[in-house]
Amino acid sequence: xxxxxxxxxxxxxxxxxxxxxxxxxxxxxxxxxxxxxxxxxxxxxxxxxxxxxxxxxxxxxxxxxxxxxxxxxxxxxxxxxxxxxxxxxxxxxxxxxxxxxxxxxxxxxxxxxxxxxxxxxxxxxxxxxxxxxxxxxxxxxxxxxxxxxxxxxxxxxxxxxxxxxxxxxxxxxxxxxxxxxxxxxxxxxxxxxxxxxxxxxxxxxxxxxxxxxxxxxxxxxxxxxxxxxxxxxxxxxxxxxxxxxxxxxxxxxxxxxxxxxxxxxxxxxxxxxxxxxxxxxxxxxxxxxxxxxxxxxxxxxxxxxxxxxxxxxxxxxxxxxxxxxxxxxxxxxxxxxxxxxxxxxxxxxxxxxxxxxxxxxxxx
Amino acid sequence: xxxxxxxxxxxxxxxxxxxxxxxxxxxxxxxxxxxxxxxxxxxxxxxxxxxxxxxxxxxxxxxxxxxxxxxxxxxxxxxxxxxxxxxxxxxxxxxxxxxxxxxxxxxxxxxxxxxxxxxxxxxxxxxxxxxxxxxxxxxxxxxxxxxxxxxxxxxxxxxxxxxxxxxxxxxxxxxxxxxxxxxxxxxxxxxxxxxxxxxxxxxxxxxxxxxxxxxxxxxxxxxxxxxxxxxxxxxxxxxxxxxxxxxxxxxxxxxxxxxxxxxxxxxxxxxxxxxxxxxxxxxxxxxxxxxxxxxxxxxxxxxxxxxxxxxxxxxxxxxxxxxxxxxxxxxxxxxxxxxxxxxxxxxxxxxxxxxxxxxxxxxxxxxxxxxxxxxxxxxxxxxxxxxxxxxxxxxxxxxxxxxxxxxxxxxxxxxxxxxxxxxxxxxxxxxxxxxxxxxxxxxxxxxxxxxxxxxxxxxxxxxxxxxxxxxxxxxx
Ligand code: HEM
Numbered sequence: 032x033x034x035x036x037x038x039x040x041x042x043x044x045x046x047x048x049x050x051x052x053x054x055x056x057x058x059x060x061x062x063x064x065x066x067x068x069x070x071x072x073x074x075x076x077x078x079x080x081x082x083x084x085x086x087x088x089x090x091x092x093x094x095x096x097x098x099x100x101x102x103x104x105x106x107x108x109x110x111x112x113x114x115x116x117x118x119x120x121x122x123x124x125x126x127x128x129x130x131x132x133x134x135x136x137x138x139x140x141x142x143x144x145x146x147x148x149x150x151x152x153x154x155x156x157x158x159x160x161x162x163x164x165x166x167x168x169x170x171x172x173x174x175x176x177x178x179x180x181x182x183x184x185x186x187x188x189x190x191x192x193x194x195x196x197x198x199x200x201x202x203x204x205x206x207x208x209x210x211x212x213x214x215x216x217x218x219x220x221x222x223x224x225x226x227x228x229x230x231x232x233x234x235x236x237x238x239x240x241x242x243x244x245x246x247x248x249x250x251x252x253x254x255x256x257x258x259x260x261x262x263x264x265x266x267x268x269x270x271x272x273x274x275x276x277x278x279x280x281x282x283x284x285x286x287x288x289x290x291x292x293x294x295x296x297x298x299x300x301x302x303x304x305x306x307x308x309x310x311x312x313x314x315x316x317x318x319x320x321x322x323x324x325x326x327x328x329x330x331x332x333x334x335x336x337x338x339x340x341x342x343x344x345x346x347x348x349x350x351x352x353x354x355x356x357x358x359x360x361x362x363x364x365x366x367x368x369x370x371x372x373x374x375x376x377x378x379x380x381x382x383x384x385x386x387x388x389x390x391x392x393x394x395x
Numbered sequence: 396x397x398x399x400x401x402x403x404x405x406x407x408x409x410x411x412x413x414x415x416x417x418x419x420x421x422x423x424x425x426x427x428x429x430x431x432x433x434x435x436x437x438x439x440x441x442x443x444x445x446x447x448x449x450x451x452x453x454x455x456x457x458x459x460x461x462x463x464x465x466x467x468x469x470x471x472x473x474x475x476x477x478x479x480x481x482x483x484x485x486x487x488x489x490x491x492x493x494x495x496x497x498x499x500x501x502x503x504x505x506x507x508x509x510x511x512x513x514x515x516x517x518x519x520x521x522x523x524x525x526x527x528x529x530x531x532x533x534x535x536x537x538x539x540x541x542x543x544x545x546x547x548x549x550x551x552x553x554x555x556x557x558x559x560x561x562x563x564x565x566x567x568x569x570x571x572x573x574x575x576x577x578x579x580x581x582x583x584x585x586x587x588x589x590x591x592x593x594x595x596x597x598x599x600x601x602x603x604x605x606x607x608x609x610x611x612x613x614x615x616x617x618x619x620x621x622x623x624x625x626x627x628x629x630x631x632x633x634x635x636x637x638x639x640x641x642x643x644x645x646x647x648x649x650x651x652x653x654x655x656x657x658x659x660x661x662x663x664x665x666x667x668x669x670x671x672x673x674x675x676x677x678x679x680x681x682x683x684x685x686x687x688x689x690x691x692x693x694x695x696x697x698x699x700x701x702x703x704x705x706x707x708x709x710x711x712x713x714x715x716x717x718x719x720x721x722x723x724x725x726x727x728x729x730x731x732x733x734x735x736x737x738x739x740x741x742x743x744x745x746x747x748x749x750x751x752x753x754x755x756x757x758x759x760x761x762x763x764x765x766x767x768x769x770x771x772x773x774x775x776x777x778x779x780x781x782x783x784x785x786x787x788x789x790x791x792x793x794x795x796x797x798x799x800x801x802x803x804x805x806x807x808x809x810x811x812x813x814x815x816x817x818x819x820x821x822x823x824x825x826x827x828x829x830x831x832x833x834x835x836x837x838x839x840x841x842x843x844x845x846x847x848x849x850x851x852x853x854x855x856x857x858x859x860x861x862x863x864x865x866x867x868x869x870x871x
Contacts, residue, residue, distance in 0.1 A: 043644050102517050108473055109513050115480070119495045124401055127488040130481065132484065141478040165482045202744045221585070239627045277843065324400050361568050362500025373507035376537050379513050384522045392527070 032175030033194045034289060035339050040351045042358030046121050047342075050100050050336050053113035058330055059231065061181075067096045067103065067219060068147075068170075068177040078163040087251035091243045095235055100173075108144065120357060123189065125345060129191035129208075136206035137187060147176035168253045178217070185216045188285050205209035212275070219273035223266035226301065227330075229259035230322050231353070233308065233388035245313075253312040259305035259322060263329070267298035270333055275340055283343055287336040294332025301325025397731040400724075403488045404743045405764045410775025413486045413768070418707050420482050422700045424475035426591065429584060429699070430545050431472045433592030435516075435539035438623055442532045450617055452610045456600060458523065473509070487769060489723035490556075490714040497568060498552050505548035511541035542583070550581045553706070557639060558716050563717045579635035586624035586631065587699070590668060593622035594692045601685035612682045619676030625669040632662065640716065642803060643856070652806065654708045661701030663695040711804035712772075712856055720806035720856075724768050729854040732809040737765050752824065752833035759821025762814045769772035770805075773825050780826040791819045792841070796848035803857035811838065812845035 036047040074093050077084070084090060118126050130137050150173045161167050163362070174202070192206040200208060233255045236248040243251065271277050276287060304322025308315040386392060408416055441453035451568045483491040515538035551572035555562065562571030600606075602613045636644055668691050673703065675681045683691075714721050724732065738761040745764075753755045763771075767779065774780045783791050794801040795815055798808045808815060816837040824833050829869060 105473065105513055105517070108477065109506075109509050112477070112509065113503060114476075116495060116499055116502050116506070119492065120499055121490050123488075123495075124403075127403060127484050127492065130484050131406060133486065134406050134485065138478070138481055141412075141474055142483065145474050148474075191529070197404070198742050198744055202746055202748075204746050356497035358498075359568070362498070362504070366500045368503045369507045373511045376511050376541075378532065380514055380518045380537065383526065383534070384511045384518050387522060387525045387530065 035286065036335060037085065037161070039342075039347070040355070041344075043121070043347070043351050043352040045381065046117050046354060047357065050114055050117040050121060051331065052244065052337065053110070053117060054247070054334055055327070055328055056113050056259040057107065057110040058101055058334070060110050061228035062220075062224035064100065064107045064177055065104045066180055066244040067100050068174045069225075069231075070228075070356065071096055071170040071219065072174030075167035075174075077167075079167035080359055081163070083163070083304050086250075087247050090249045091236065092232060092255065095232060097151075097155050101155065102147060104148055104151060105145070121350065121354065122345060123353070125191040126187075128197060129187045131189060132197065133183070133198050133206050133208065137183060140183050143176045143179055143298075147173050147180075150176075182217055182218055184317050189213060189216070192341060193317070193354075195312075202227075207226070212273075215269070215273040216254060219266065220260050221270045222269055226262035226266050229305070229328055230293050230301075230319060230326055233259075233319055234316060234323075237319060249313045252259050252315050253309060256305045256315070256318070258309040260309065261300050263301040263305065263322075264297050267295055267320065267329060270294065272336055274333065276336065279340060283340060286343070287339050288317065290332045290336040290339065292332075292337065293327045297325045297328030297330070297332055299325070301329060344382070350364050397728055398725055399738075400728060400732070400740065401489065402741050402743060405725075405768055406485060407746075407768070409773075412772060412776040413626045414770060415685075417479075417482050417486050417754065418700075418704050420475065420478060421697070421703045421707070422600070423481050424472075425703055426696055426699045427475060428469045428546070429588035429656065432539075432542040432585075432597055433588030433590070434595065435512075435535065435542040436589060437592045437596055437618070437621055438519075439532065439535040439539050439600040441617075442528070442535050444617060446528045446532060450613060450616060452606050453617065454615060455603065455606060456596065459599065459603060475514075487714055487721075488728055490715060493715055494552055494556070497562075497571070498555075501548050501572065505545050508541045508544040508548065512538060517540060537622055545586060546588070547581060549578055550584060554580050556713075557643065557706075559708050559716055559718065571676060572670060575637055575638040578629050579638055583635060585693075586628050587702075589620045590625050590628075590672070590696050590827060591692070591699075591702065593618045593672070594668070594688055594695055596686055596807035597683050598692065601688060603664045604621060608679075608682075613678070615676060615683055616680050619672055622672045623674050623677065625665070625791070628665055628669060629662075632665075643711075646709055646711070646804060647705055654705055657701040657704040657708070658702075661698045663703070664698035665693075667782060668694055668698070671820060709756055712806040714801065714828060721808075722806060723765050724766075724772065724806060724809045726790065726854075726856070729807050733811060733854070734813075736814055737810040738762055738814060741765065749828070752831055753835050755817045756821050756824050756833060756835070758814060759817035759819070762810055762818040763821055765811060766808065766818070773822075779822050783822050784826055787818065791822065792816065792845050793848050795819060796845050797852035799855070799857040800852055804855060807852060807854050808849065812836040812842040812849065815845050815849070 035236065036044050036051070038044075039043070039047060071093060074084070074089070111368050140143045150169050152167050153159060154166065154173065159169070186208050189212055190200070191211050193208075219314070234251050236243060236255075271291075275289065278283065279287070301322045302325070304320070304325050307318030307321055309318075418731055424513060438457055441450075444450040444764045445452075445454040445457070457611065479490070488625045515534055519526075519531070519538065523534070551574070553808075554576040555574050558575040559571050561567060561569070562574070580630050596618050597615055600618070600644040603611070621828060636647070642650075647654045649655050651811050671683075671691060687748045710716060710721075712720050714723075717726070719725055724737075741761060745757060745760055747760075748757055763773065763779070770777065771782075772778045783794070786794060792815065795818060796812075797809055810818075820833070820836055824830070827833075
């Protein structure tokens with residue numbers, strides 16, 4: 032096969048595939064956190080202005096968010112660890128150099144995430160219920176924290192690829208890498224985050240895990256589907272300039288063409304799925320399956336194209352020898368065995384909780 | 396062929412030594428992570444006690460206390476873990492890079508355990524009250540196994556840094572993973588985790604207003620039984636000491652006074668806690684109040700701190716024994732760098748180049764940055780101006796040229812004679828309060844003498860820190 036990433040030398044391909052798959056998981060939770068924190072932030076701000084929405088559908092969405100954001104943040108962090116591992120194998124020098132150049136600014140994401148996490152619990156607490164100003168302030172701080180973290184990852188990614196800027200960046204001691212590419216890229220992650228989070232929230236509401244009344248849930252799902260219908264194609268379009276495909280030269284553009292076609296097709300399918308949900312918001316699952324499949328395809332296409340650009344920009348020749356040297360399968364079997372056991376344990380937990388919620392007793 | 400050097404930007408931590416930075420965060424992370432691991436086990440034990448009808452009130456502790464446990468292990472454990480990773484990159488990218496390259500499948504396996512821990516912990520936190528007793532116990536057991544598993548995996552990687560054993564020759568990661576210090580350190584950390592969790596539980600029990608004094612005493616005595624592993628800690632500590640390389644053992648047993656002090660602090664604190672747990676709580680069935688429990692917990696924190704400093708310190712002059720020196724030079728690179736220089740290809744300029752009186756001092760600053768800065772500051776903690784201040788200029792030259800003989804926990808100097816002279820001048824200039832005028836030094840005779848000293852010292856580390864099959868944990 033000659034399609035990226037399968038055309039790569041075996042060790043490089045292997046780690047690229049692992050990065051893509053694990054990054055997909057990170058993206059799912061991260062999108063939920065990014066868009067969710069913005070929804071809560073905006074709702075909080077409106078609350079501070081005294082504009083409490085009367086629409087209970089919107090309230091249902093914010094309630095689900097408040098309830099699940101702490102877990103989603105833990106999951107986003109945990110999911111981030113595997114791509115963090117594979118990025119270090121694939122692009123060690125680039126990734127570490129960018130980390131080192133941003134120093135305290137980069138390290139700040141750890142305490143910032145701790146703050147965000149605790150504030151999310153505070154937001155959930157009964158103690159501050161009804162205190163709109165406080166709630167609004169807390170939600171907005173959380174949003175700022177999450178945006179700061181997203182911004183930092185983007186900055187780190189772009190700096191890691193700008194080798195020419197490294198010496199001067201170091202000499203000046205500037206911990207901020209001011210690139211005009213950051214803001215549009217963040218724009219892309221936010222819009223795509225809204226698209227992805229809409230699907231995830233709609234799933235939560237449709238599975239009734241939220242404890243929301245069916246009629247309210249149906250209206251909330253409709254609202255989310257409208258967001259999805261708009262945001263998914265928008266994300267696909269914004270990706271072209273924001274992730275650097277437009278500015279790439281002809282060769283790179285043609286190299287990523289098939290990936291972009293896949294991503295575009297995914298966006299269209301996802302939008303169609305959301306449209307289906309809109310038509311039947313009381314029985315949304317078929318539409319959500321289609322939307323989720325489309326989003327997955329879109330993400331795989333975009334993430335693969337993102338890797339293609341990165342490998343081209345750094346130069347495969349300078350990387351592949353290292354990948355070959357460190358590429359070892361020793362330990363893979365152990366990983367796979369525990370992955371199966373781990374997944375089985377998680378499945379058991381989910382089933383047990385589900386049965387308990389529905390009064391069905393313990394699973395056998 | 397000599398492995399090419401990869402140059403990374405080096406950050407300045409001001410007056411603090413880099414080891415202090417990573418040690419500082421490390422203590423915090425290790426303490427909390429061990430608490431979370433021991434906490435999981437203790438919860439399972441409480442659940443079992445409650446189910447057997449032996450101690451019904453254990454369920455109350457479980458439901459009140461577990462909230463803290465989950466919050467702490469989720470957030471601080473996971474995030475300080477990521478923080479440790481990021482800090483390791485800041486301190487020594489070459490070290491963490493090598494660790495990741497070698498053990499990525501082990502880390503990927505640990506990642507699975509994190510997921511199980513997060514999901515099990517969250518499920519218990521959120522739904523524990525609606526689950527049957529059997530389901531609760533299973534969930535807690537899954538949580539404990541996942542927590543212990545993450546310790547198991549990381550312990551192999553960390554102990555490999557000190558005693559990589561057969562891996563050095565064969566590259567077999569399992570020989571490196573199950574190395575000579577693997578088991579003593581795993582058991583030691585497990586016992587420590589159980590003690591820390593028990594002490595936190597004692598504090599929590601004291602904060603509960605809805606149990607009687609008798610119930611509290613019963614809870615605390617049951618918790619003391621859980622902490623009994625503390626009696627094994629001295630034996631495990633001795634096992635660990637015996638398994639470590641001979642030179643490392645010497646550092647802690649008097650060779651390096653700082654490390655000896657840290658070790659003594661750790662041992663002293665552990666003995667106090669152990670004595671109290673065994674004699675007071677278990678044998679005499681005493682009650683422990685919140686203040687005493689907190690005090691003991693503070694002692695446990697002190698013991699963790701001492702232990703972590705010793706762990707970071709004993710590896711010197713390596714960060715990965717036999718493979719990578721603390722300053723990111725590999726043993727194979729030393730001779731080469733003495734020919735081509737350690738600053739020649741460094742693409743990163745000085746941040747404060749204008750500050751120096753001449754080019755030689757600028758080179759000296761670059762040499763300091765690449766060879767010394769990972770363990771020393773210029774004039775702060777472990778500062779070179781203090782350490783070298785009393786020596787004559789020739790003593791300075793010779794002692795740096797014979798660095799590994801000057802103190803065995805330092806690596807051999809890896810630069811040219813001209814770079815060495817530049818470093819000496821840099822230190823002298825800094826000690827002289829950086830005057831604006833400073834003559835460049837170094838005639839041919841000086842360089843020749845330095846070269847002779849370098850040759851005399853050779854490129855190997857101190858004899859005692861050389862690879863020695865019998866002392867390297869005897870993994871064969
Ligand atoms: C709320 C928290 C977080 C947000 C909003 C967030 C957001 C992002 C964004 C926007 C990117 C894409 C960068 C780009 O290509 O432009 C990214 C990449 C990534 N994130 Fe996260 N992230 C979060 C937390 C984390 C954490 C805690 C970790 C590590 C444990 C992590 C690991 C990664 C990795 C490894 C990448 C890929 C970097 C690369 O390919 O260069 N993330 N994240």
